[in-house]
Amino acid sequence: MSKIENGYLIDQAKGRDPDAFAELMQLYMQDMYRVALAILMNDEDAADAIQDTILACWEKIHTLRKREFFKTWLTRILINKCYDIRKKRRNCVELEEYAEPITEDKGDLEFREALESLDEKYRIIMTLFYSQGYRIDEIADMLKLPKSTVQTRLQRGRERLAVYYRKYG
Numbered sequence: 001m002s003k004i005e006n007g008y009l010i011d012q013a014k015g016r017d018p019d020a021f022a023e024l025m026q027l028y029m030q031d032m033y034r035v036a037l038a039i040l041m042n043d044e045d046a047a048d049a050i051q052d053t054i055l056a057c058w059e060k061i062h063t064l065r066k067r068e069f070f071k072t073w074l075t076r077i078l079i080n081k082c083y084d085i086r087k088k089r090r091n092c093v094e095l096e097e098y099a100e101p102i103t104e105d106k107g108d109l110e111f112r113e114a115l116e117s118l119d120e121k122y123r124i125i126m127t128l129f130y131s132q133g134y135r136i137d138e139i140a141d142m143l144k145l146p147k148s149t150v151q152t153r154l155q156r157g158r159e160r161l162a163v164y165y166r167k168y169g
Contacts, residue, residue: 003068010067021061025054028071031132032078038127039082041116049085053078075132076142079124117164122157129154 006027012020032053036046056077064073115123128134128142136154140147 006070007067010064010070014061014064014067021058024070025057028074031071032074034127034131035075035078035124036082037112038115038123038131039079039120040085041112045082045085045089049078049081052081052084056081072134072138072142075128075134079142114161114164114168118157118160122153122160125150125153126157126161 006024009020009024009027013024029050032050033046036049037043040046040049053074057074060077064070115126118126124143125139128139129136134142136150137147139145140150143150
């Protein structure tokens with residue numbers, strides 16, 4: 001979809017057009033899933049975070065100042081929702097031993113395990129940079145970190161993944 005078409009959808013959604021908003025959310029669904037999964041490492045929690053994000057975006061889309069920052073605005077809301085879910089989860093007992101095993105693509109599973117081996121501070125930056133295509137300055141703005149910190153964490157994340165793949169890959 002072109003930037004012009006995307007901008008038109010954003011303008012329509014700001015005007016409370018539910019069809020345009022639904023189409024926008026569908027366009028960014030895969031990106032939202034990757035970010036949520038990088039933070040929460042759980043499909044169900046990621047789905048909950050996305051659902052909460054969609055609702056919050058619908059309620060607050062009128063606050064979006066510049067349509068070219070829509071994806072950044074959406075991602076920031078998603079990250080906050082993910083952190084909210086993690087805070088709630090800390091107070092709950094995990095019942096993973098009773099969960100049914102999920103069948104996944106072997107390559108996807110290996111990559112998720114590699115990402116899971118990283119500390120969250122590296123995992124989220126690696127996901128935003130490589131999977132979502134955000135620039136370092138955008139990530140710094142979203143996570144409210146200095147640009148140099150994002151660059152350092154990106155480099156250290158790469159190094160830790162290299163060590164992981166040498167050891168297990």
